[in-house]
Amino acid sequence: MQRLGRSLHPARWPVFFALTILCLVAGENYPFSNYPMYSSFKRKSYYIYLADEIGKPLATSRFGLTTPGLKKIFESQRRAAFTREDETGGPDSALADRSAGVALLRYLEGLPVVRRQPPSLLRGLQVRRVNLFWKPERIEAETEIIAQNK
Numbered sequence: 001m002q003r004l005g006r007s008l009h010p011a012r013w014p015v016f017f018a019l020t021i022l023c024l025v026a027g028e029n030y031p032f033s034n035y036p037m038y039s040s041f042k043r044k045s046y047y048i049y050l051a052d053e054i055g056k057p058l059a060t061s062r063f064g065l066t067t068p069g070l071k072k073i074f075e076s077q078r079r080a081a082f083t084r085e086d087e088t089g090g091p092d093s094a095l096a097d098r099s100a101g102v103a104l105l106r107y108l109e110g111l112p113v114v115r116r117q118p119p120s121l122l123r124g125l126q127v128r129r130v131n132l133f134w135k136p137e138r139i140e141a142e143t144e145i146i147a148q149n150k
Contacts, residue, residue: 045132048074048104048146053124062121064113070104074127077103101127101147125149 050058078100127147133140
C-alpha cells in the first residue's frame with residue numbers, strides 16, 4: 001500500500017521544532033496567528049470607486065492610489081465628519097458620507113499626480129459607493145453617488 005504524503009526525514013525534526021518555537025515566540029506568524037482571518041464576514045460591506053461624469057469607472061492608479069487606499073481616505077474623512085457632527089448634535093450617516101466624499105474629492109485635487117493630468121480629469125469626477133448585502137444564497141449590490149465635482 002502506498003502512503004499519501006511524505007513524512008519528515010528524522011534529521012529535519014530538530015529544525016521543525018526550532019522553527020515552531022521561534023514562530024511561537026515571535027507571535028502572529030502563520031500558522032500560529034491568533035487573528036481569525038476570513039473566518040466570518042459581515043452582513044453588510046461596501047467599496048468606493050471613482051467614475052467620470054457619465055459614470056464610467058476610472059482606475060485609481062491614475063490618481064496615484066489603490067482602491068483600498070481610496071477607501072481608507074474616505075473612512076478617515078467619514079470618521080472626522082462624525083466627530084464634527086457629534087459636537088453639534090446627533091450624527092447623520094448620509095451627511096457624513098457626503099462630507100467624506102467631498103473631502104475625498106478635495107484631497108484628490110491636491111495630489112501632485114492629478115495636477116499634472118488634464119483638468120478635464122476632475123470635471124464631473126464622482127465618488128461612488130457600492131453597498132453589498134449578504135442575503136441567503138446571494139449577494140445584492142446597490143450603487144450610489146456620494147459626491148461629484150462640478
